Amino acid sequence: MTGPDPSAGSAPLAALLARRRHLQAEAEAITAEIRRRGLARTANLVGELGERLTLEVLGGTLQPPGAKSIDLIDGAGRRVQVKTRELPAGQLRHFQFGDTELDFDVAVCVRFDRATFHVDWATAFDRAELQQLVTPHASGPRLPGARARDHGQDLTDEFRAAWARLQGGDVPGRRREVRR
Known part of the structure; x- marks a missing residue:
């Protein structure tokens, strides 16, 4: 039995992972700004x-x-x-x-x-x-x-x-x- 083909789909896996890293960085920046404004103290x-x-x-x-x-x-x-x-x-x-x-x-x-x-x-x-x-x-x-x-x-x-x-x-x- 084999698993799903990681190369299947419209975008290569490497591109999807790069986009995921970018979105994570954006989310971290947003959280940092909310903390800077005093609305949150933790992550x-x-x-x-x-x-x-x-x-x-x-x-x-x-x-x-x-x-x-x-x-x-x-x-x-x-x-x-x-x-x-x-x-x-x-x-x-x-x-x-x-x-x-x-x-x-x-x-x-x-x-x-x-x-x-x-x-x-x-x-x-x-x-x-x-x-x-x-x-x-x-x-x-x-x-x-x-x-x-x-x-x-x-x-x-x-x-x-x-x-x-x-x-x-x-x-x-x-x-x-x-x-x-």
């Missing part, structure tokens, strides 16, 4: 933007990168964990929590559409509600995407407004329906 751009939006919506203070279980202390003094996903339209993957104790007061889940980078939805959970919704896993509790979308406090409008402010304009999108 985890999607996670950093989720944390920044949460800060804009809830107020408070961001914690240092790598702080265990807590991304920010909000304006009410609550310890907040932020989970952010950037996914293709229609995909609902889980949100992974690494702390088996869920050692925070509030969890915020934010989902960006990968193609448009619009905020699809954002929800917040207190620890008691989150404990009822997560499923156990060897890596720590997981919150299935559909549960994250359909439960909790809907903050979609607030996050879209914050996202529009950070971008300097309006972000199109409609409010999601909450199914309980």
